[in-house]
Amino acid sequence: MKSLRGKGKLSEANMRDGLKMVEEALLEADVAYPVVQDFMARVSEEALGQQVLKSLNPDQQLVGVVHEQLIELLGPVDPSLRLDKDVTVLMMCGLQGAGKTTTCGKLARLIGTEGKKALLVAADLQRPAAVQQLHVVGESVGAKVYSEEGASDPIAVCQNAVKYARENGISVVILDTAGRLAIDEELMEQLKTIDRKIVPDQCFLVVDGMTGQDAVNSAKAFNDALELDGVIMTKLDGDARGGALLSVKHVTGVPIKFIGVSEHMDGLEPFYADRMAGRILGMGDVLSMVDLA
Amino acid sequence: VKTSRVLNTDIRDLFKQEGRLVDDEFLTELYAILVRTDMGAGPAGKIRDQIKSEYRGRVVHLGEVLQTVKDELVALMQQPETPIVFAESGPTVVMVVGVNGSGKTTSIAKLAGHLKAEGKSVVLGAGDTFRAAAVEQLSIWADRLGVDIVKAEQGTDPASVAFKAVDFAVQNNKDIVILDTAGRLQTQKNLMNELDKIRRVAGKKVPEAPHEVLLVLDATAGQNGISQAQGFSEAAQCTGIILTKLDGSAKGGVVVPIRQTFNLPVKYIGVGETPADFALFNAEQFGDALFEDALGGR
Numbered sequence A: 001m002k003s004l005r006g007k008g009k010l011s012e013a014n015m016r017d018g019l020k021m022v023e024e025a026l027l028e029a030d031v032a033y034p035v036v037q038d039f040m041a042r043v044s045e046e047a048l049g050q051q052v053l054k055s056l057n058p059d060q061q062l063v064g065v066v067h068e069q070l071i072e073l074l075g076p077v078d079p080s081l082r083l084d085k086d087v088t089v090l091m092m093c094g095l096q097g098a099g100k101t102t103t104c105g106k107l108a109r110l111i112g113t114e115g116k117k118a119l120l121v122a123a124d125l126q127r128p129a130a131v132q133q134l135h136v137v138g139e140s141v142g143a144k145v146y147s148e149e150g151a152s153d154p155i156a157v158c159q160n161a162v163k164y165a166r167e168n169g170i171s172v173v174i175l176d177t178a179g180r181l182a183i184d185e186e187l188m189e190q191l192k193t194i195d196r197k198i199v200p201d202q203c204f205l206v207v208d209g210m211t212g213q214d215a216v217n218s219a220k221a222f223n224d225a226l227e228l229d230g231v232i233m234t235k236l237d238g239d240a241r242g243g244a245l246l247s248v249k250h251v252t253g254v255p256i257k258f259i260g261v262s263e264h265m266d267g268l269e270p271f272y273a274d275r276m277a278g279r280i281l282g283m284g285d286v287l288s289m290v291d292l293a
Numbered sequence B: 001v002k003t004s005r006v007l008n009t010d011i012r013d014l015f016k017q018e019g020r021l022v023d024d025e026f027l028t029e030l031y032a033i034l035v036r037t038d039m040g041a042g043p044a045g046k047i048r049d050q051i052k053s054e055y056r057g058r059v060v061h062l063g064e065v066l067q068t069v070k071d072e073l074v075a076l077m078q079q080p081e082t083p084i085v086f087a088e089s090g091p092t093v094v095m096v097v098g099v100n101g102s103g104k105t106t107s108i109a110k111l112a113g114h115l116k117a118e119g120k121s122v123v124l125g126a127g128d129t130f131r132a133a134a135v136e137q138l139s140i141w142a143d144r145l146g147v148d149i150v151k152a153e154q155g156t157d158p159a160s161v162a163f164k165a166v167d168f169a170v171q172n173n174k175d176i177v178i179l180d181t182a183g184r185l186q187t188q189k190n191l192m193n194e195l196d197k198i199r200r201v202a203g204k205k206v207p208e209a210p211h212e213v214l215l216v217l218d219a220t221a222g223q224n225g226i227s228q229a230q231g232f233s234e235a236a237q238c239t240g241i242i243l244t245k246l247d248g249s250a251k252g253g254v255v256v257p258i259r260q261t262f263n264l265p266v267k268y269i270g271v272g273e274t275p276a277d278f279a280l281f282n283a284e285q286f287g288d289a290l291f292e293d294a295l296g297g298r
Ligand SMILES: Nc1nc2c(ncn2[C@@H]2O[C@H](COP(=O)(O)OP(=O)(O)OP(=O)(O)O)[C@@H](O)[C@H]2O)c(=O)[nH]1
Pocket: A094, A095, A096, A097, A098, A099, A100, A101, A102, A103, A124, A127, A130, A177, A178, A179, A180, A206, A234, A235, A236, A237, A259, A260, A261, A262, A263, A267, B100, B101, B131, B183, B185
C-alpha cells in the first residue's frame, strides 16, 4: 500500500483512498453492498480524528480501525450449544446444498465427545437419498438416526422423533431439514410450521462460505421466518473469503457458532472473530504491521 | 413467486421523475445495482466509469442506461445454441465437475432427461464414490428417468467407475455417457488431480473423450466463482458452465467476469430441483434477470 503524506490525525482527506480500497476489498470478499455501506460509514466515524501511530501511515492506521470494527461486528462470540434440557432440540435450515446434513453429523460427533447422545432426524423428504445420506453420516459418527420409511410429512417425523428421544433417554435431537430457497413461500411456510409445532430450542442457519451478494436476502428471510439462534458457515477450507458471513451477521444479529472446514465429520471448528475478520479483509501484511505498532 | 426484495433501494421511484442528472449519486446507485448481481466490484467499477465518461452532466433515465449496459453484457455472453458437440462416432462423454453442493448430481439428472427427450440413449456413471449416499442419489434419478447407470461401491476409485461407464456405453451402443464426480474445492490439489485421471481414463476407451467437461456453478456463489472457474478449467479443461439455482433471488453475475477472463460459456441453467427445471442458457433472458429488480420488472 502506498504511504500517504501527512501523518498526524486521520482526516477525510487522508482516509479517502484508504476507504475506497477497503470498500473494494470487502466487496471482493462478497460482503453485500448495503452492508458495506453501513460498515464504511461506521468506520469513517470511528476513525475520523484518530491519532496516527508513529510507526504507521494513515492507510495502515485506517486498516487497523477497520479490522477492529469487523471483529466487533462479527462478535460477540458464543460457541455454547446450551444443551441443558432433558431433550434439547436443534434445527438446521438453509439453502440447497449449503451443508446442513453434513453439519448435522459434525454436531452429533461434537456432542458425542461431550458425553451426550444425539439423535439425527431425517426431516428432508425431498432430496433424493437424503435419508440414506443422513444414515451414512449418523453411522460414521455413532449417532442414532430417526427416519420413517415412506413418510411424506416432515412435521410428523420431527414430532415423532422428539417423542422417541424422550422415551429413549436421548438428550439432544438434531433436525435435518430440506434445503429451500428463501423465496419459496410454500417451503418457508413448512419450515415455520415445524418451528411452531416442535418449538426447537435453537435454530441454526447453515450458510455456504462461497455465497455472494444474495446472502442478505436469504438470511433475512430465514431469520424473519424462524428467529434464528445461530449461524454456521461451511466450506471455509477453500479460498473463499467468506464475506457473506458479515452480511448474515448484519441482518440477523445472531451469534456465529461454528465454521465448517472439511467434508469430514471432524471438520467443524469454533468461530474466531479475529481470524474471520482478517480473512474477509485480506490485507494480511498490513494487519501484521498494525499488530506490531 | 418472488416476494419483494429486502434492502433494495427503491429505484422504481426514480422512474416517476423526468430523467436524472448523471452525478455522483446516480453513479453510485448504478454501481450498487451492478455489484448486487455478483459481477464483482472490478467489472462494476469499470462499467460505472464508462457511463461516467459518456454521460456525466447529462440528464438520462436510469432505465435507459441499464438497457445500454445490459445490451453490452448480453453481447458478451452470447453463444451459439449448440451446447453439446456430439462425437462423430461412438458415445459422447460428458464429465461434470464442481465444488461441493453446487448441483452436479441434480444437473446430471436434468441433462440426462433433456437428452433422452431428444431421443438419445444415456448412461450415467456414478463417479462420486466419496460422499454419503451420492451413488444412491444418482441411482434414484436414473430410475426415475429410465436411463442406465454404472456404479460401484462407496470408496471405489472414481476413475475406474468412469472407465466402466464409458466401456458400457461402447459395448451397448449408447449415445451419451454423463460422469458424475464428487464435489471438491479447487484448492484441493490431490482431488483436482483426480479429475485429470478421470479424463485420461475416459480417453483411453474413447480417444476424444471427454468431449465436454461442464463446470456446475451455483448462482448464489459470489466472487469465489472466478477461482472455481480457474481451478477447474486448469485441472479438467472445462468446456462450459451449468449455472444452477437461478430460481432463487441470486443473479449469478459472476459468470460475466468468468466469460471475460476464461472465455468459458454458460451452456445450461438450472431453475429448480426437478429434471424439468433446466434450460439452455439464453443471454437475453440472463441480461433481463440481472436488472429486473432495478427496472421494476416485478
Ligand atoms: N469442503 C467442504 N465441504 C463441505 C463442508 N460442509 C459440507 N460440505 C459438502 O457440501 C456438499 C453438500 O453438503 P450437504 O450436507 O449435503 O448439504 P445440505 O445443505 O444438506 O444439502 P441439501 O440437503 O441438498 O439442501 C457435500 O458434498 C458435503 O460433503 C465443509 O465444511 N467443507
